[in-house]
Amino acid sequence: MPTRLAAVVMAGGLGTRMRSALPKHLHPILGRRMVDWVLEAARPLDPSPLVVVASPDTATSFDGLDVAVQERPLGTGDAVRSAREALSGADEVLVLSGDTPLLTTELLDGLLGTHRESGAVATVLSFVPDDIRSYGRIVRGAAGGLVAIVEASDATPEQLAIGEANSSIYVFRADALWPALDELTPANAQGELYLTDAVRGIVDRGETVAVHVAPDPAETEGVNTRVELAAAAAALRDRINVAHMLEGVTIVDPASTWIDPTVALEADSVVHPFTVLRGATTVAAGASVGPHVVALDATIGSGSLVGPFCYLRPGTVLEDSAKAGTFVELKNTVLGEGAKVPHLSYMGDADIGAGANVGAGSITANLSHHPERGKSRTKIGRDVKVAVDTMFVAPVTLGDDAWTAPGTVVTDDVPANALVGFAPRQEVKEGRGGNRDG
Numbered sequence: 537m538p539t540r541l542a543a544v545v546m547a548g549g550l551g552t553r554m555r556s557a558l559p560k561h562l563h564p565i566l567g568r569r570m571v572d573w574v575l576e577a578a579r580p581l582d583p584s585p586l587v588v589v590a591s592p593d594t595a596t597s598f599d600g601l602d603v604a605v606q607e608r609p610l611g612t613g614d615a616v617r618s619a620r621e622a623l624s625g626a627d628e629v630l631v632l633s634g635d636t637p638l639l640t641t642e643l644l645d646g647l648l649g650t651h652r653e654s655g656a657v658a659t660v661l662s663f664v665p666d667d668i669r670s671y672g673r674i675v676r677g678a679a680g681g682l683v684a685i686v687e688a689s690d691a692t693p694e695q696l697a698i699g700e701a702n703s704s705i706y707v708f709r710a711d712a713l714w715p716a717l718d719e720l721t722p723a724n725a726q727g728e729l730y731l732t733d734a735v736r737g738i739v740d741r742g743e744t745v746a747v748h749v750a751p752d753p754a755e756t757e758g759v760n761t762r763v764e765l766a767a768a769a770a771a772l773r774d775r776i777n778v779a780h781m782l783e784g785v786t787i788v789d790p791a792s793t794w795i796d797p798t799v800a801l802e803a804d805s806v807v808h809p810f811t812v813l814r815g816a817t818t819v820a821a822g823a824s825v826g827p828h829v830v831a832l833d834a835t836i837g838s839g840s841l842v843g844p845f846c847y848l849r850p851g852t853v854l855e856d857s858a859k860a861g862t863f864v865e866l867k868n869t870v871l872g873e874g875a876k877v878p879h880l881s882y883m884g885d886a887d888i889g890a891g892a893n894v895g896a897g898s899i900t901a902n903l904s905h906h907p908e909r910g911k912s913r914t915k916i917g918r919d920v921k922v923a924v925d926t927m928f929v930a931p932v933t934l935g936d937d938a939w940t941a942p943g944t945v946v947t948d949d950v951p952a953n954a955l956v957g958f959a960p961r962q963e964v965k966e967g968r969g970g971n972r973d974g
Contacts, residue, residue, distance in 0.1 A: 852870075923943075
């Protein structure tokens with residue numbers, strides 16, 4: 537009979553060292569909350585169930601997941617014990633910390649492999665960081681086996697000198713975990729129930745606790761401060777960018793380029809410095825994006841040019857060889873094949889036909905005069921030539937091959953192959969300037 541694996545993610549702490557009203561585990565990193573990175577690492581292992589332990593204030597933040605509520609922050613042992621009912625029936629329980637966003641599925645798979653091959657009752661994931669800071673220490677016996685995990689606040693000077701740290705990630709045989717948690721008492725300076733003491737209890741009963749050492753200590757680093765949050769974000773940024781570059785994407789300056797994990801880039805696309813690609817954005821082969829571009833949930837077609845200094849908002853689609861240029865903002869707009877909005881324009885809720893060109897300073901005024909009707913669309917046909925400083929008061933449609941004159945306010949539909957506009961001509965009245973003789 538196959539072993540049933542369940543997983544629990546501890547995400548109930550407030551994270552006071554973040555100095556934030558937002559709980560630590562909910563701080564965003566590259567389009568995901570910190571805890572979501574941990575959940576994504578666990579999901580390929582197919583744990584059933586996958587449980588999040590949350591505080592009462594954040595229990596509603598995890599739609600689609602099993603949630604256990606830790607009523608009071610009484611330590612890691614109490615957090616796991618809060619999930620006992622939800623984890624009923626599991627043979628193995630993988631315990632994860634919600635503040636380790638660099639965790640990978642491969643590392644967790646290695647941990648499970650060590651646990652199963654060793655026949656251990658519990659297995660601890662350890663790591664050897666360059667700076668061990670306040671991590672709990674892994675105390676080993678003369679034969680190299682685990683003796684105890686000691687929190688830094690409770691450690692002796694000799695124990696503090698140990699370089700191997702506890703990651704707060706474990707896998708337990710379920711029939712050993714629950715009795716060990718039942719025996720916990722708050723025998724520490726903080727008056728909390730430590731999961732590490734449950735490990736000690738298993739060792740004291742003479743049962744085997746294995747240790748799996750992380751090959752890359754960075755993957756197990758926890759986040760407790762804004763400084764560590766920024767470092768984790770940079771590491772994830774680099775991991776994402778390297779993966780794209782190895783798949784054939786040119787990223788000119790990876791250190792200044794931020795790409796969400798949900799973004800898709802095809803080989804032979806180019807991303808220039810200081811570009812941020814977010815959400816469900818896709819970039820096709822031959823497209824060039826940046827520098828200084830922000831794109832959120834946008835579709836950028838093959839051969840398209842975006843930027844510099846361009847903002848693509850949700851719902852924007854650039855078909856092949858389209859251009860959104862300097863200081864251009866597009867929102868919920870389809871820019872047809874070969875169409876151009878080269879500079880200094882805002883197009884929102886618009887359909888712009890193939891080959892059309894929108895001159896500088898042009899905008900769509902897309903909010904209906906009747907607010908209850910919401911936004912209205914502007915439809916600009918194929919090969920339309922929009923002169924500078926044209927305003928489209930939606931809803932309005934311009935037929936194919938139409939032209940607008942400079943400074944035009946388009947309030948009504950324009951037929952194909954027509955010229956619309958003719959703003960008031962300049963008048964000069966001499967002697968009416970601001971200068972006066974003494």
